[in-house]
Amino acid sequence: MPTDTTAFRTGALRTLEAFARGDDGYLTPDATAEASAPFGRLTAAGYAALMADLRRAMPDLERRDDILLAGDNRDDARWTGPRAAYLVATVGAYVGTFRTPFAGIPPTHDVVSLTYGEAHEIVDGRITRSYLLWDIAGLMMQAACWPMAATTGRAGIWPGPKGGHGLRLEPSADAGSLDRVLAMHDALHRFDGRDLDSMPMDAWADDFMYYAAGAIGACRGLDGFRAHHQIPFLRAFPDRKGAGHFVRLSDGPFAVTGGDVAITHTGGDYWGIGASGKRLTMRVMDFYRFDDADKIAENWLPNDTIGLMGQMGVDVMARMRHMTGQPATTL
Secondary structure, eight states, X not given: OOSSSHHHHHHHHHHHHHHHHTOGGGEEXXXXXXXXXXXXXXXXXXXXXXXXXXXXXXXXXXXXXXXXXXXXXXXXXXXXXXXOSXXXXXXXXXXXXXXXXXXXXXXXXXXXXXXXXXXXXXETTEEEEEEEEEOHHHHHHHXXXXXXXXXXXXXXXXXXXXXXXXXXXXXXXXXXXXXXXXXXXXXXXXXXXXXGGGSOXXXXXXXXXXXXXXXXXXXXXXXXXXXXXXXXXXXXXXXXEEEEEEEEEEETTEXXXXXXXXXXXXXXXXXXXXOOOOEEEEEEEEEEEEXXXXXXXXXXXXXXXXXXXXXTTOOHHHHHHHHTTOOXXXX
């Protein structure tokens, strides 16, 4: 079957839904996944076990995709890992009634939403490689056991795109969305270390929405973006620089990039954590929707908050276990 067809895209959506329901036949035997903390790199068996754990925790689990993009995965010479030629990228949430612990997080016995950004290589209807950024920090917040400082933006805001149309099941001509995103990334890298205006922000709509998972949170417009994300982040990590993308694709008015950001933790009190002086890597994905004026109107940022905090010297999972009655009893 040709890759970029409606049949492929609808089939990919069915594959992801069936795998979430428990049909492990949609994984190839040599499938791998790179998942956010605390899960890490997974074999096919580990990947299937992770999904089984999630279904056990939420017996009525439902996968709800709000954005599904697909396309040729543009090259990035900075990325040294395996690279799929064609990827499917998704934003959404696993929704269900939280009945038993998951990743050590105590159940709430009511409905929760585990939001995600994911990218998948799907060949002949089966998943061969996945990148998973699940908002475990956000799930802790819903379970009232987040052991760290409050988010800098507003937690819990993770809607689908305005106007719908996020499930791109019909292939469309390249609208230049990825080119505009990469040009915007270049503009952000012009930061001179002192002046926010050294980074041109003309790629963004005046009232853009920024939906960041984890301990960042959502904000609106340039003033909100600077106050609740950009300023705190640059104070902590003034040398931040992209270190390579595992996914780069464009799909109509949408685009996605995902990879690692290289940073040095020289500024204090980010997320309540003092400067460590360490060189760190932050795994993120960015999903963008452009408006009719070719400006970025919405940006979703799945990210590995817990993995980054671990590199900063804080074991968030251990803190959460301690505050929920599971303290360490040995050195």
